[in-house]
Amino acid sequence: MRNQEKVMRLNDKVIVITGAAIRNHTKSVALYCAQENLPTRCNSVHPAAIMTPIWDPMLGTGPARELNMQKIVDACPMKRFGEVSEVAAICILLASDEANYINASEITIDGGVLAGSFSAIGD
Structure with a gap:
């Protein structure tokens, strides 16, 4: 999870730790x-x-x-x-029969951020 921590630059270890737990639990259950x-x-x-109120403290006023x-x-x-609707669309797909062969997968919805571009924030 070191790369994700660098990319996020949020200094919130709880997010990194719980993300790793969710990813591993997903695979175990599957x-x-x-x-x-x-x-x-x-x-x-x-x-x-994703534009939700969770960003408010970080974005300021x-x-x-x-x-x-x-x-x-x-x-x-x-x-x-x-947008929240974009996340919802993926969840609906995953719950549908069209996603019957998708299992133990981690779906990242970030506009390409994990490809590395976000790492410049905070420098």
Whole structure:
């Protein structure tokens, strides 16, 4: 998880630790269900830079908010925050029959951030 920690630059070890736990638990549950021939798939969804109130403390208020938002947008390959509806669409797909063969997968929804571009924030 070191790369994710560098990319996030949030200095929030709890996020990194719980993310690792979720990723590992996803794989364990998926493998267990497959071994037991249970008709259950288990995948995890990992959104980042999705415009929700969780960003408010980090973005701040007033003119600083716009500046902080712009820094994040500029560092994202898609040059925008993601929308909650985009995360919901992936969840709906994963729950559908169209995703029958997707199992033990980690779906990152970040506009390409984990490709490395976000690492410049905070430098």
